Amino acid sequence: MQSMLREYKASIFQALAHPTRIAILEVLRDGEISARAIQERLGIEQANLSQHLAILRSREIVAHRKEGNQVFYALRNKVLIKVLDLMRQYFQAHLNEAVQMLTEIEAERGAR
Amino acid sequence: MQSMLREYKASIFQALAHPTRIAILEVLRDGEISARAIQERLGIEQANLSQHLAILRSREIVAHRKEGNQVFYALRNKVLIKVLDLMRQYFQAHLNEAVQMLTEIEAERGAR
């Protein structure tokens, strides 16, 4: 049971572990919105957005509702917004370290 | 800048996206502890633990301190504990869905 909880948490974190999906959640925090509108706001490929949405759906992180031609997405639980806010807090606390870390990650990626 | 923040958040979430690493953080919430002690509590391979700790270190999520033979690990920021607590809240809210989801994931894994 303990380990099941951890697997669950890990699967949610895994769903959040992509910049595009974080961007999607940030858009959704303003309320329900169509997939097309998300795509325009983020400026990404349609298929790619749909793939990311599929992941968020599979984790039950977002709800979706069809209306005619389009599909509207919404956050299922505000707790995740709180989590993102905490992360922002965390980020500010670690700003300098974070910049350095990202630079290093970049450097490694470049070196490869 | 906006996108850098998202990359950073994603990299932290990615670091949290593994049951073993979540277990490590849960151990660390009680305070500083040696790697050996973590290993005993979790009952995992030494090398494996060390790899997971390396990931948490690289994200600056944990601090480490050498003392003689051993290395003690500690959480750098309590905010992450808050995040884990929120996730527990989230989990309770979604308990039934989550069980079903995990069952499906299991089923898929089995089918493959």
Place this chain on the structure above:
DNA sequence: TTAGTATATTCGATTTCTCGAATATACGCA
């Protein structure tokens, strides 16, 4: 020095993630 303990790193195989391209599905409207 040698042996033993604690920890980290490297390696290679396997699995999982991610992307764009192509295609499929579903709906609305002429």
Place this chain on the structure above:
DNA sequence: TGCGTATATTCGAGAAATCGAATATACTAA
């Protein structure tokens, strides 16, 4: 019906994550 728009799915290639095995490093104590 046929066309256009919105969305989802499938596929294949490349990148990244994961594990255990083997090995390296660093410290302690005899």
